[in-house]
Amino acid sequence: MPSGSASLSSPRLEFLVFPEITPRDRRAFQQFFDRVDVVGLDRADAALIDRIVDPRQRHRLKLPDAIIVATALERDATLITDDGQLRTLPGAKSMGIS
Numbered sequence: 001m002p003s004g005s006a007s008l009s010s011p012r013l014e015f016l017v018f019p020e021i022t023p024r025d026r027r028a029f030q031q032f033f034d035r036v037d038v039v040g041l042d043r044a045d046a047a048l049i050d051r052i053v054d055p056r057q058r059h060r061l062k063l064p065d066a067i068i069v070a071t072a073l074e075r076d077a078t079l080i081t082d083d084g085q086l087r088t089l090p091g092a093k094s095m096g097i098s
Contacts (some may be wrong), residue, residue, distance in 0.1 A: 015029055016029075039075075051073055052070040055069050055070060072092060073092060076093075081094060081096070081097065
């Protein structure tokens with residue numbers, strides 16, 4: 001994982017409630033999260049909130065996806081996803097998982 005990598009807590013929560021998660025998957029995911037910064041969403045972060053609203057409205061993203069995209073844009077980070085819609089958003093740097 002590159003230095004300065006970040007993740008939001010919502011993908012972690014989504015992964016952990018996945019019904020078919022194995023203990024091995026859980027350990028691998030925990031190792032990943034031990035290596036990245038987890039980014040919180042604070043109401044005082046007006047710039048990030050504005051960035052969340054824009055892709056949510058313009059591209060009809062679900063709120064969790066809009067938060068993830070906005071955070072990547074705000075931090076000039078590469079979005080790692082296999083979601084086709086997120087990978088083609090203008091201005092977002094992305095790469096696939098597979």
